[in-house]
Amino acid sequence: MALAAPPTFAATPAAAPSPATAQAPTAAQAPTAAEVPEARAANRRVGYFTQWSIYDRNYFVKNLDTSGSAAKLTHVNYAFGNLDASGKCFQVNQAGEGDAWADYQRRFTADQTVSGQADTYDQPLAGNLNQLKQLKAKYPHLKVHISFGGWTWSKNFHTAAATPESRAAHVKSCVDMWIRGNLPKLGGEPQGGAGAAAGIFDGVDLDWEWPGSEGGPGNVVDPADKANFTALLQEWRKQLDAVGQELGKSYEISAFLPADPKKIDAGFEVPKVFGLLDFGTIQGYDLHGAYEPTTNHQSAIHSPAGDPHPEKWSIDQTVNAWLDRGAPADEMVLGVPFYGRGWTGVPNQNNGLFQSSTGPAPGRYEGGFEDYELLKARAGSFQLHRDGQAGFAWLFDGTTFWTYDDPTEIKRKMAYVKQKALGGAMVWSMDGDTPQGELMAAIDQGLGG
Template sequence: MNASPPTSSTSPLGRAGRRPLIIIGAAAAVGVLTLGVLVAVGGQRLERIGYYADWNAANRGFTIAELQDNGAAERLTRLMWAFGAIAPDGLCHIPEDNHDQPWELYQRRYTADESVSGEADPYTQPLAGGLNQLRQLRELNPGLGASLSLGGWNWSTHFSEAARTEESRRAFVSSCVDLWLRGDLPVLGDEPQGGQGVAAGVFDGIDLDWEWPAGGGHPDNTEHADDPANFTLLVAEFRRQLDALEEETGREYTLSVSLPGADGAAKSYDGAVFDHVDFATVQGYDFSGPWMDRTAHHSNLYAPESAPEANSVDAALRRYLDQGAPAEKLVMGLPAFARGWQGVEPADAGRGQPAEGPADDDYDGPTKAFSDAEELEGERHLDEDAGAFWVYDGDEWWTYDNPDVVDLKGAYVTEHGLGGLMVWNLDMDPDGAFVRAMDESLGG
């Protein structure tokens, strides 16, 4: 790994004043608290983070207003907007041919019935669309932060080129700061939206979801052998420019990264990344799926007795701790979705059994939203030792995190002094039940 620039931080969370977390022992002089209970200094809550995908409104009819109506907004500490795109020239941009962008993003005028505020958007207002709805949501929920997440599975294609050199990193970060934090949106077509600073303040953070600098991502991704080292340098450059922006505006900006839970990819990350970020989310899901010919849990907290060598959330987190990650900077990622197989043999209620292929669902093939998984009929099983849940319905087998598993994972977070919980993604939880379970598992 290349050495990264020295951090400007001395605080436990990477920067002074950023929600340091401590474990209060039973003999501490600050009241009667059980050993191992996690307490946030200054009364700050542990992170409760939810991803909102920019295709939720266009493809699912799930708008930002739903988060106000179902109570999720008041329970979350941060919303991650997925995803920001990277152009072939290695700069942040808004594509004009994906997910109905830029129309849904900042040009669509919402009616009063659709809007968070309950008021219709004037035709000529400079910011409309989902970004204006997010601005309204944050005005109603002052404790809710918002980060723009860059990349994801489909849009990490050009991350490698953006991170390749000192010059490219500086230009890339500057373009992202201008577009997403300064809010300089392009004026496109005949629409009146856009212009310098029109989206300023909508986001107060950047999340880097490069999938993955170690390889194994989308087959269209550009890859170079030095991607892992360049990722660390890129994170440091984001930290440098965000610190400079803070000095300029007097506002704080959050920097985070999304990390894989799989064993091989995790080993390629440099522990120096954690010197520069406020937190890192670890994807505690997709350990298995219907691409495999046998059923297996995809988000189990521990390896089950039936498969002691299986991946687990616990193993994923420990790998980053071994690399030097402070526990309080690791946020455990949870799935608000199930993975399913069909043609499953009944032995052991379908667990670990051969399957004919993926189950089918209206949401996304072998993926079922949490809200729909909760309505499944059939045998329901909780493995408390593995921290996993499944439903055997006819010859279909579905595994997902039900509220019991969420509770077990929240207890793990507090016991081990982690930074909180994250969920992908909020449209799979239209009633806010998953977010409520996540919040309550961390103490409400």
């Protein structure tokens, strides 16, 4: 499949001025670890594992183990489950709609499994779900959430949330499939059946992009979805509590939440939402990208001096927007990217920052997008630049510009998380890290693991 971390902001920025230096101080300086006072523990380390990483990237659930990342994570969010046109959970092997083969049918070889043992043809559960089951057996502290939606698969949330009846049917179908583990047998394969995936998931993650405002193709924009999202969470809480009481287990609810204050206001009754969530992961990336013509930083802590974009997007702006609307700091988990965004055809001025471009920089999997592991491998042909005041790094070779986070910038962000007493860090996505898990190690070290 070709799903990826999606661009979220696509507004065309104003024409870029030519600031004298990319290192100019900003009004609010990004913290260093030494400057952070003691605050409430930032306990959550949430990593998204993508269904499709097992293909071109050859990144398996096993890699969470061998990289050392599984020992540092508290949660793994499995991305994504899709909803059908009626808003119900379903499984299918169809391009653009679902990949049951990756989820629970593919038999992995011994070198691809957490256990080190090859899957057999007729075992009732295979694929990524069986590997998550093995990972949890090795790391009992881990909680695994099934994440629904994403940029590409959010279009049917509107229908799911529209009425009390549709909400009840949506949640029941998803609980049956993902929590109770009742998977359909498809295409003559032996995997699936009643309870085949029972006990794997400890909660759900709602990644509706976005209630009440525009998102990917086919999304419905309806002001009623602001209240409907709250009602959907209420239905999830009701049914998860009921099945939890039946099974003697407590289930969590998380949600992926937007960076743009306008999207917050359009789609989220903030105090009510956080009253129903165990935690929310806050978008801290895709603030800029090659879907805009001018180079900028996708994940700056503070808006840098000379930023030509009229909205001055930054992590701090986003965090404060949620706090100002009533979100509890210790339930906000800051999202960080394990990838970069890039432009090419950039003039050799101001180290490439805030300059025009001719389009997205070439990337292995997608134009304008590159995993951290690949950027690190090619960094020797680029000049590394940092802004320690606003908190970001970039690579520039005279014509191509990449905005990204390395271990130094990750630790700077974790200092910010602690300074703001936030609830931890989230990663999109784990397959962008090195085989040694160096970015995850930086998160763990930065949060005091």
